[in-house]
Amino acid sequence: MTPTVIENPILNSPFAEPTKHWRFGEDGITNEIVESRRVSSYFIPIPPPKNKKQLSLETSWTSDRVKENEFINQIRNEVAKWRAGGYAGITAPSRSLLEYWSDTEREKKLFFCQIEALETVVFLTEIAARSDPWIASKLREENDLANRRLPRIAIKMATGSGKTVVIAMLIAWQALNKIANQKDARFSDSFLIVAPGVTIRDRLRVLGPSASDNYYLERDIVSADTLSILQRAQVVIVNYHAFIQREKFEAPNFTKEVLAGVGDGKGLFKETQAEMVRWVCRQLGSKKNVIVINDEAHHCYRERPEPEEGAATADDVSEAKRNAEAARVWMSGLEAVREKVGIRAVYDLSATPFFLSGSGYREGTLFPWVVSDFSLIDAIEAGIVKIPRVPVSDDQMTGDSPTYRDLWSRIKGELPKKRRTQTAAASSPVLPSDLEGALRSLYSHYRKSFEIWAETERGTPPVFIVICSNTAVSKLVYDWIAGYDTSSGAVATGKLELFSNAQNGQWIHRPNTFLIDSAQLESGEAMSESFKQIAAREIAEFKAEYRERFPGRTEEGVTDEDLLREVMNTVGKVGRLGEHIKCVVSVSMLTEGWDANTVTHILGVRAFGTQLLCEQVVGRGLRRITYEADENGRFDPEYAEVYGVPFSFIPTAGSTSKPILQKEIHRVRAMPERESLEITFPHVAGYRYKLPEEKLEARFGDDLHITLSPEQLPINTKLEPIAGESVIHSLDELKALRMQSVAFTLAQYLLETKFPDSDGHQKPWLFPQLAVIAKQWLDTCVTCKSGAFPQMLLISQLGRYASEKIYQGIVLGSAGEKQLMPILRSFEHTGSTMNVSFNTTKPVYTTDPQKCHINYLVADTESWEQKMAEVFEVGLRREVRSYVKNQGLGFSIPYTLAGSAKNYVPDFLVRYDDGHVAEPLNLIVEVTGERRPDKAIKVSTACNLWVPAVNNDGRFGRWAFVEVLDPWDAESLIRSTFFATAGV
Numbered sequence: 001m002t003p004t005v006i007e008n009p010i011l012n013s014p015f016a017e018p019t020k021h022w023r024f025g026e027d028g029i030t031n032e033i034v035e036s037r038r039v040s041s042y043f044i045p046i047p048p049p050k051n052k053k054q055l056s057l058e059t060s061w062t063s064d065r066v067k068e069n070e071f072i073n074q075i076r077n078e079v080a081k082w083r084a085g086g087y088a089g090i091t092a093p094s095r096s097l098l099e100y101w102s103d104t105e106r107e108k109k110l111f112f113c114q115i116e117a118l119e120t121v122v123f124l125t126e127i128a129a130r131s132d133p134w135i136a137s138k139l140r141e142e143n144d145l146a147n148r149r150l151p152r153i154a155i156k157m158a159t160g161s162g163k164t165v166v167i168a169m170l171i172a173w174q175a176l177n178k179i180a181n182q183k184d185a186r187f188s189d190s191f192l193i194v195a196p197g198v199t200i201r202d203r204l205r206v207l208g209p210s211a212s213d214n215y216y217l218e219r220d221i222v223s224a225d226t227l228s229i230l231q232r233a234q235v236v237i238v239n240y241h242a243f244i245q246r247e248k249f250e251a252p253n254f255t256k257e258v259l260a261g262v263g264d265g266k267g268l269f270k271e272t273q274a275e276m277v278r279w280v281c282r283q284l285g286s287k288k289n290v291i292v293i294n295d296e297a298h299h300c301y302r303e304r305p306e307p308e309e310g311a312a313t314a315d316d317v318s319e320a321k322r323n324a325e326a327a328r329v330w331m332s333g334l335e336a337v338r339e340k341v342g343i344r345a346v347y348d349l350s351a352t353p354f355f356l357s358g359s360g361y362r363e364g365t366l367f368p369w370v371v372s373d374f375s376l377i378d379a380i381e382a383g384i385v386k387i388p389r390v391p392v393s394d395d396q397m398t399g400d401s402p403t404y405r406d407l408w409s410r411i412k413g414e415l416p417k418k419r420r421t422q423t424a425a426a427s428s429p430v431l432p433s434d435l436e437g438a439l440r441s442l443y444s445h446y447r448k449s450f451e452i453w454a455e456t457e458r459g460t461p462p463v464f465i466v467i468c469s470n471t472a473v474s475k476l477v478y479d480w481i482a483g484y485d486t487s488s489g490a491v492a493t494g495k496l497e498l499f500s501n502a503q504n505g506q507w508i509h510r511p512n513t514f515l516i517d518s519a520q521l522e523s524g525e526a527m528s529e530s531f532k533q534i535a536a537r538e539i540a541e542f543k544a545e546y547r548e549r550f551p552g553r554t555e556e557g558v559t560d561e562d563l564l565r566e567v568m569n570t571v572g573k574v575g576r577l578g579e580h581i582k583c584v585v586s587v588s589m590l591t592e593g594w595d596a597n598t599v600t601h602i603l604g605v606r607a608f609g610t611q612l613l614c615e616q617v618v619g620r621g622l623r624r625i626t627y628e629a630d631e632n633g634r635f636d637p638e639y640a641e642v643y644g645v646p647f648s649f650i651p652t653a654g655s656t657s658k659p660i661l662q663k664e665i666h667r668v669r670a671m672p673e674r675e676s677l678e679i680t681f682p683h684v685a686g687y688r689y690k691l692p693e694e695k696l697e698a699r700f701g702d703d704l705h706i707t708l709s710p711e712q713l714p715i716n717t718k719l720e721p722i723a724g725e726s727v728i729h730s731l732d733e734l735k736a737l738r739m740q741s742v743a744f745t746l747a748q749y750l751l752e753t754k755f756p757d758s759d760g761h762q763k764p765w766l767f768p769q770l771a772v773i774a775k776q777w778l779d780t781c782v783t784c785k786s787g788a789f790p791q792m793l794l795i796s797q798l799g800r801y802a803s804e805k806i807y808q809g810i811v812l813g814s815a816g817e818k819q820l821m822p823i824l825r826s827f828e829h830t831g832s833t834m835n836v837s838f839n840t841t842k843p844v845y846t847t848d849p850q851k852c853h854i855n856y857l858v859a860d861t862e863s864w865e866q867k868m869a870e871v872f873e874v875g876l877r878r879e880v881r882s883y884v885k886n887q888g889l890g891f892s893i894p895y896t897l898a899g900s901a902k903n904y905v906p907d908f909l910v911r912y913d914d915g916h917v918a919e920p921l922n923l924i925v926e927v928t929g930e931r932r933p934d935k936a937i938k939v940s941t942a943c944n945l946w947v948p949a950v951n952n953d954g955r956f957g958r959w960a961f962v963e964v965l966d967p968w969d970a971e972s973l974i975r976s977t978f979f980a981t982a983g984v
Contacts, residue, residue: 006031010383013633014111017080021381038381040069040076040373042354042366069366071138072373078132079116079123085713086797090126091184093176095796097222098122101169105905107887108220108838111384113374114162117155118169120372121347124153125186130733135371142368147302150334154297154348154370158379159619160386163349167193167293168207168215170347172222174291175233188344189233190287192280192337194240194330196296199569201239204295208235217837223890224835225683225828236283240299240326243280243333245270273336280333281341289342292334297348299323300330301367304360320358327359351376352615376615376622383635385622390642404438407644408469408607411435415605416472428492429480438603438643439466439481443496445641446601450498450582458664460572462600464499464583467617469606471587474515477605478585482513499583513583516568572596574665597623604644614645626841666844668856668888669837677853677882679909680832681891681922682956686823687945688754688807690952692816696769698776699813704805705781708788713795715787735789742793743778747771749803750810753823777806822949830956831890838888848873857885864927867967872910875971881911881920893924895941897934904938906961914978917958921978924961927970939963 011020011033021038023030082088087098098119101110128135143152157163171191178187195201206215209231216222222230247270271279284290294300303324337343353370355361379385391402403410414432431439442464449462466481468474483494483502491507494500501511563577570576571584573596599621608614621640629635670678710716715731747770755763755770782790782802793802811818833853844856845866851873859865865885872883885908892903908925924942928935942961950959962977964970 008637009380009387010634010637012382013629014113014382014384014635015109015629015633017112017116018378018382021377038375038378040072040375041067042069042375069370069373071368072370075120075124075135075371076116076373078128078135079120081714082123082127083119087122088127088713088795088797089130090122090796091177091180093180094122094126094173097169097173097176099901100223101221103903105903106220107905110165110219111162111382113157113378113382113384114166114169116374117157117166117372118173120155121153121170122173124371125345139369139371146304146368147331148335150331150338150343150346152346152348152369154350154353154367156353156370156373156375157349157351158374158376158385158622159351159615160622160624161351161374161379161384163295163351164204164206165215165219165221167204167295167347167349168219168221170291170293171207171209171233171235172216172226172230175230176222176226179229179232185289186344188287188289188291190284190290191233191235191293192284192290193235193237193293193295194300194334195237196299196326197239197241198565200295201237202569204237207237209233217835218839220838220888223683223828223831225825225831225890234284234287236281238280240330240333243276243329243336245273245276246279247271273332274340276333277336277340281337284341287341289344290337291344292337292346294330294346294348295350297350298353298356298367299326300334300348301327301355301359302331303327303358320356322358323356324358327356351619376619379622383637384624386624386638386640388618388622388642389639390645403434404441404643406646407434407438407604411605412469412607415469416476417470428486429476429484431476431480435477435605436480439477439496442601442603442641442643443499447498449600460574460579460598461582463571463581463596463598464601464603465599465620466583466585466603467606468585468587473605474585474587478513478515481583481585482511482515483507496583510580512581513585514567514571514578514581515585516587572598596620597625599623600640602640602642602645604642608646617645618642628841665839665841666856667837667839668844668854668858670834670853671849671855674849674853675834677851678833679853679882679884679911679922680830680956681909682822682950682953683825683828683831683890684822684894684946684950685825686753686894687949688821688823689811690819690821691811691814692818694763694766696766696773696810697813697815698773698806698809700777700781700805700809701812704777704809705783706802706805707783707785708790708792708798709785710788712788712798713792731792734791734794737791737794739775739778739790742790743771743774745794745799746774746778746803746806749799750774750807753803754807756823773810774806777802777809781805819952820945820949822946822953833884833889835890836884836888845869851877851880852883854884858887864929864967868908868925868927868964868970871967871970871974872908876912876974879913879975881913883908883910893938893942893946895938895945897937902934904941906942912974912978919957922957922959923974923978924959925964925970925974926961927964927967 006022006029009022011022012018018037019035021034021036023032023034025032087095090098098115100106101115101118124135124139139151139153143149155163155166157166174187174191175189177184178189181187193204193207195204205211206213206218208214209216209227214227216227216230217224281287281290334343334346348367348369353367355363355365355367357363376385380387391405411432411434415435446462446464453459453461466474466477468477479494481494481496481499483500484492486492491502491505493502493505494513499513501508501513567577567581568584570578571581573579602618602621604617608617618640621642624635624638626638627635713731747767750770751762751764751767755766778790778793782793784790793799836854840856840858843859843862845859847854847857847869857865857869869883869885872880886906889909891909892905895902895904906924906926908927910923910925911920912923914921924947926939926942939961947959947961950956960978962974964973
């Protein structure tokens with residue numbers, strides 16, 4: 001049967017909920033597009049065959065092999081309804097964060113899958129306990145069975161979809177809620193992040209709120225001002241090996257046996273679990289009930305005694321034992337932390353949250369506590385990751401699948417099975433013909449990619465990775481690719497020119513190919529003295545970073561193993577030890593935790609027993625190079641070429657005329673030496689009127705009436721099982737609350753948001769008047785239909801809407817002149833150009849150091865930003881004291897569109913000398929291109945609300961707003977509008 005081949009599988013925007021997917025049929029993927037989101041489902045694992053002669057892996061993604069995740073889909077539907085209802089019923093910090101992350105006008109947009117993951121956790125923590133208790137019951141049941149009552153919740157996100165960003169979002173959400181309300185037991189400001197190894201642990205250092213390269217600012221998880229609050233949180237990051245109980249002192253085993261005497265006395269020489277926990281959590285001080293976050297959480301499970309089905313090879317048994325031991329250490333460590341410190345919640349993140357071999361479950365079985373799922377196929381259809389391209393046919397016409405797809409079954413008998421030794425004899429490496437053919441074929445395609453990259457040499461070269469079955473095979477492949485020492489003492493050149501580490505009979509100083517496995521880490525080979533000399537600058541930088549990371553240690557503590565690990569971790573990073581590496585040969589170490597976005601070619605030279613392992617290996621090549629969307633909000637496709645991994649997914653024929661190249665990265669930041677050019681501004685969250693008298697009255701017209709109905713909030717929800725009795729859930733508990741509680745809640749909201757004094761403090765003496773007015777409004781202005789009731793106004797969003805109506809009535813009813821005032825953000829009243837710091841791959845304009853605090857202006861277009869910079873730096877040079885483009889600055893103007901709160905981000909802020917007073921005018925400049933319907937509302941809000949409110953406040957200087965329709969006329973417009981006289 002002719003396989004289905006899809007030209008371009010990208011169907012959806014990464015920034016919106018998916019609306020289309022490719023249909024799976026009886027024979028696998030089809031080219032039929034279904035106009036709806038794909039339901040969460042997983043590939044049903046099949047036990048390995050008991051007939052060991054059968055070497056093939058059953059990998060067909062057919063409809064009968066795909067099982068729907070009913071629990072996940074039910075939660076997804078509930079979250080979608082809650083999202084559509086405006087996030088009703090959550091705390092103020094939670095709402096603020098969700099609105100900040102989902103703002104369509106934010107510069108650094110988050111992927112939909114990242115926001116949905118947080119929405120799910122927020123919903124389960126703050127809403128579902130009341131509205132959907134069956135979810136908590138189901139999770140509790142699964143955790144009682146599998147996790148000894150550890151409160152685990154798992155988030156499934158494809159490799160490359162941004163799990164580290166989601167961890168940062170989790171930390172911000174939990175910590176800011178706890179800091180805002182220390183009594184709220186649902187939250188914590190102390191975190192223990194557990195990783196499966198040193199590589200991932202080091203990569204997660206960006207989650208420390210005080211780290212110089214922290215993700216909270218880098219990915220705009222919180223504003224710079226909020227970060228100072230978040231820095232009160234405690235974040236500890238360890239790899240699970242920290243849970244291994246250490247020896248208290250070293251001594252020969254015989255000595256220990258003598259000293260221990262009879263029985264289990266050897267345990268006296270190891271630290272207790274309490275001592276281990278005290279050491280691991282020492283940075284948390286006396287904090288209790290921490291949040292645990294497991295990264296790559298599929299390594300963490302409690303094994304069950306039932307044997308797994310199917311036959312197993314010796315290698316399978318060995319791998320199963322390693323998996324079980326790692327899981328045992330990890331789980332036991334968490335249980336010890338729970339006993340000694342307390343655990344508020346455990347959040348698991350993994351692209352593949354499935355039980356591994358050795359778990360007692362069938363390998364590939366989904367963790368039953370997964371609550372959110374954005375799978376690899378979802379990520380491909382959204383363009384978030386590279387598209388893995390696997391062989392679908394060839395001209396050899398033998399076997400059931402193309403030679404270079406199911407490679408292992410054809411070559412395994414011709415490869416060495418023993419582990420190599422350091423003293424292995426040097427001999428000419430000979431590869432099986434199919435393996436050599438695969439290497440040459442994949443290399444031929446790589447060379448074309450490299451040659452195109454070499455034309456610009458922007459960034460680092462594309463990377464080719466080979467994943468082998470054992471150290472003997474990896475050494476054989478490495479010698480063939482990179483070269484080797486012959487028995488005569490000569491140096492043989494590698495067979496693949498671009499990857500060879502030898503030229504003209506000598507080893508080159510900067511290796512092109514890198515071999516990484518445990519044997520090499522122990523021996524330190526490939527890290528030659530010549531390489532250390534030529535890379536002296538990079539090594540010195542790494543040692544400086546090492547001292548910063550490990551205070552108190554000296555440079556001598558940096559071993560060759562540390563340097564090898566650094567080379568591995570910095571492949572694809574400019575100016576670091578690994579930047580020149582083009583090829584990596586590894587022994588199964590690249591299944592996770594190594595994510596260079598420059599990987600373009602993958603070759604598997606090992607067995608792949610499950611689709612789980614296939615996905616883990618292929619995932620190393622799926623991180624995109626560029627994340628710039630087209631005019632439709634979609635990414636252009638990028639591809640990874642994959643041989644030797646029997647991976648069933650979307651067969652793809654799409655191609656690009658040129659490989660995607662890394663774009664030049666610029667760091668946009670405030671320059672300390674230009675501090676005199678700093679621009680500050682208020683963070684306005686809303687607007688209020690300062691009333692002349694504190695005797696409050698209200699007048700409610702028809703426009704201030706509201707009608708409550710099930711349209712705003714479902715009142716009765718019917719649940720039915722597959723068989724048995726149905727049940728109806730209702731809001732009876734909410735309805736039973738006294739009306740006085742509703743009036744008091746509305747009055748308290750008004751007091752907090754609309755009636756602060758000049759310093760932002762509340763006026764509690766106004767509360768009785770506000771409560772009376774709130775009751776008056778409830779009695780006369782609220783109509784209930786179809787079973788609705790006034791207590792529904794205790795739902796946060798409905799209550800805020802009602803409070804706005806009441807406030808408008810107070811403004812109308814109060815005598816005397818009313819003064820418009822700003823409502824400032826509670827935690828961050830002001831912002832500054834001092835906090836600007838971000839990376840960009842867009843073109844940049846180098847600013848005048850006498851006019852701009854920031855080093856670069858990012859050019860989103862090819863003309864108008866540059867023209868405006870010229871206007872400020874040259875045309876209006878005498879009048880402009882300083883200016884800044886509003887990018888990465890955090891300045892916004894709140895406005896309302898169709899009843900929804902929005903934030904408007906103007907283009908420039910300018911300190912402008914208008915000649916009237918010594919203090920310059922703060923000028924907001926908006927450059928209008930295409931006139932959209934919402935632009936008039938934005939401009940009107942800026943002119944009629946924001947500017948007069950801030951000027952009335954008086955603490956932030958003088959402000960004005962100007963809209964520029966033609967950048968080439970901006971100089972004349974601004975000068976004539978603001979009557980500049982300075983310097984004239």
